[in-house]
Amino acid sequence: MITLALGPLRRRPASFVGLAVALFLAITTVTMFGLLFAADLTAGDAVQKADVGPGLMVIAGAFGEIAVLVAFFVVVNALGFALRQQHRELALLRTIAATPRQTRRLVRVQVVATTLVVAAPAWAVGTAAAGRFLAELQRRGMAAPGLRVPETFLPLLVALAAALAAALAVGLAASAVAARRISLIAPAAALTASATEHGRTGAPRLLAGVAALAGGAVLLRLAATRPVEQADKAGQAALLGSLVLLVAVALLGPLAARLLAAVSGAPVRLLAPRTGWLADANLRGYARRLSSAVVPVALLVGLSGTMSIMTSTAGNAPGTTATSVTSATDVWLRQSELALLVSFAAVSTVNTLVAVTAGRRREFAMLRLVGATSSQLLRMLTVEAVLTTVVGVLLGATVAGAASAAFSTAVTGSAAPTVPMAACGWIVAGAAALTVPVILVTGMRAVRGPAAERVGGGGG
Structure with a gap:
């Protein structure tokens, strides 16, 4: 054994x-x-x-x-x-x-x-x-x-x-x-x-996902109802709520990923009828595989976005909140925590994308046997990488938006947080910089070698 x-x-x-x-x-x-x-x-x-x-x-x-x-x-x-x-x-x-x-x-x-x-x-x-x-x-x-x-x-x-x-x-x-x-x-x-892949998500997984959604909503409600002098506790509850919502994203990922891929894939099919259609079909047909790829991206965007928006919102809040939340030591602690969380999410993103793409050697070999060239496969992978990034960013941004709105309600009385556009832009750019090159580099390695041998070996 x-x-x-x-x-x-x-x-x-x-x-x-x-x-x-x-x-x-x-x-x-x-x-x-x-x-x-x-x-x-x-x-x-x-x-x-x-x-x-x-x-x-x-x-x-x-x-x-x-x-x-x-x-x-x-x-x-x-x-x-x-x-x-x-x-x-x-x-x-x-x-x-x-x-x-x-x-x-x-x-x-x-x-x-x-x-x-x-x-x-x-x-x-x-x-x-x-x-x-x-x-x-x-x-x-x-x-x-x-x-x-x-x-x-x-x-x-x-x-x-x-x-x-x-x-x-x-x-x-x-x-x-x-x-x-x-x-x-x-x-x-x-x-x-x-x-x-099965076309349906099992009932236990659906129930667990719904329970995680409910738990995340309760935590965000708790964060939103904290008094202004407990801004730190509101921030912890909002960050924990975002993590629970990301667990729900992981559980319900195949459903959400298939829906978002269908929406974002429509313009791609129009712009690139051949490779776009094939990439979109791959993503929607293998929703579990897509979910495995987008969950780490959503984790990266969701946590880093939540932390950045909450810090910016606290910095613009009046009165005692600004002095208690944005002192030099508190800012350093938040930056250190953000760096640690981003590191975890980045490592998870790279590891998962490498494993997902490398595991498709047999699929790539079969496409080559029916006439696809290496350049066509790489163009297909490029489209898939872009769509994967878009879906992950959308899911992560949704979580970050909900969590930061709850925190903003606690410290400012308004559900509209202060969004640092430059920082959020760098977060999206970082997610794309991790996702697209990793998929393409791993894909280039995966399409090499004799196609017939890859098919016979089961994907090695």
């Missing part, structure tokens, strides 16, 4: 590199903030009584809450995609009478192996990041000079356990769904079904 489980990691490393990086980020983040909590807990009485602002634990909690949730969101998205890439292997196991229990064991081995590989470097980076962040807080007078990062393994072990628990829970649930789907049809038909 161990050999069988590790086989896909060797054959399709691109599908698991994203998961490895996501787990690395999650363990690093939990290690970093866990060590900061430990530093505050183990500090002496004289250090704890020092008057240096809200305290290290409060700062680490407010800063780390969203960062840890985003890190695990990236893990869930990466793991879900890695498992979807194994539907063909699950179908093959079905043909040799593998049981659902054996399938779950296979996924457990893969998750544990990937997590253990990245644990040691993640611990090292998380420990170094905790020391650097504490030093920056002390330099700005936000942490007592006597605080030190303790030499304890407990936060490191907690980070490993949390990453394993989250990844195993998601992995086992996803593998159970996949195994059930494949087991409902004849073994001979399972191989064909593994290469296609």
Whole structure:
């Protein structure tokens, strides 16, 4: 079973590199903030009584809450995609009478192996990041000079356990769904079904998506009703609400992506009748694959847009809000948090797009066998990349707009926030700069090689 489980990691490393990086980020983040909590807990009485602002634990909690949730969101998205890439292997196991229990064991081995590989470097980076962040807080007078990062393994072990628990829970649930789907049809038909997509989204996923939408709406309502003197709490509730709405986007992604692709693809079909039609058909026909590609883009745009608009809105708010929210230290904290969140989202975007595009080698080979040239395929990929960017930006902008409107209601009394057009323009440009080149570069590599060999090898 161990050999069988590790086989896909060797054959399709691109599908698991994203998961490895996501787990690395999650363990690093939990290690970093866990060590900061430990530093505050183990500090002496004289250090704890020092008057240096809200305290290290409060700062680490407010800063780390969203960062840890985003890190695990990236893990869930990466793991879900890695498992979807194994539907063909699950179908093959079905043909040799593998049981659902054996399938779950296979996924457990893969998750544990990937997590253990990245644990040691993640611990090292998380420990170094905790020391650097504490030093920056002390330099700005936000942490007592006597605080030190303790030499304890407990936060490191907690980070490993949390990453394993989250990844195993998601992995086992996803593998159970996949195994059930494949087991409902004849073994001979399972191989064909593994290469296609269902046209409908399952009821459990729809219900979970609706529940996430409702939860996000409740959080945004909570943010909007905060009094003006609690602007920081309103900001945290709005940012958390945006993350929950992005979870809803991930769950309902196939439906939303198919609808937005149809709307945005119409002018493309008119401007480029051949490649535009093929690109639009690919995106709408493979809505789950499109959803996997646009969710990280939406995460990048949604979180960075929310943070930028909230900071701009707070800066233009009158009275005590402006002084409490936009002091030099608060601005630095917000910029640091934004940089961390953008880094997570950017890594997730690159990893997912590389894996999605690289996994289409067999599809590209079949197109070449029916007469498509490499230049035609690259033009098709260019159109797909642009449409993927548009759909991701629209979804992310919708989330950012809702979250920032709730925050603006709390601090200004108006649902119309102050939108920094230049910053938002850079966010959109950054999303495009990540999405389009990554898809094209990976696509150029994927279309190389003998087409007949690619088709026979199943996409390698």
